[in-house]
Amino acid sequence: MNIVSISGSPSLRSRSALLLQLAQTRLEAHAHSSHLIAVRELPAQALLLADTQSTPVQRAVAQLADADLVIISTPIYKAAYSGLLKIFLDLLPMDALRGKTVLPLATGGTLAHLLALDYTLRPVVSALGARHVLDGVFATDAQLVAHTSGGYVPDDSLLERLDRALQPLLAHPVHASRPAALERAA
């Protein structure tokens, strides 16, 4: 299973990035390869001007093309996924997720936006061709407690929900429906 993780938070110290890292770490034993695309580390000029020729952007697109599983993690901003993530998704070819399985993750300040992943991110990844969008995991800030070291500590209930969400992937590691190289040549 080739895994690509996309972090859509603009923050260096990021709850949603930690949630992503927790998921990635749990799946690593089943992964043939694992790459992280931290959108905040891509060149701002390339993102804002939709420069698909930028080398770091092209590298990210190529990593995605080879992925079987794409884990997307975002903070909820204004009841939707982050604008930073949107800018990145807008750079992708229309079939960038064709045949792939997608696991959405999000963190937000309030449970009121629990469904934001379903009504904002799910339609976009489906439009990009995702074959299967797994049930996502939404964590509130209170479930990722700030630690004096500068990081965050997940509470037990969040870890349980994350493990449940990952269970289908651990039981049956996914493979994109066609080899990525054939997909690109088509």
Ligand SMILES: Cc1cc2nc3c(=O)[nH]c(=O)nc-3n(C[C@H](O)[C@H](O)[C@H](O)COP(=O)(O)O)c2cc1C
């Ligand atoms: C500009 C902005 C808008 C936000 N809007 C929402 C929101 O609409 N709903 C919500 O639940 N949390 C909202 N939050 C809180 C963040 O989603 C939350 O703190 C999240 O865990 C941040 O993730 P990060 O640490 O990965 O950046 C907002 C935060 C910011 C900075």
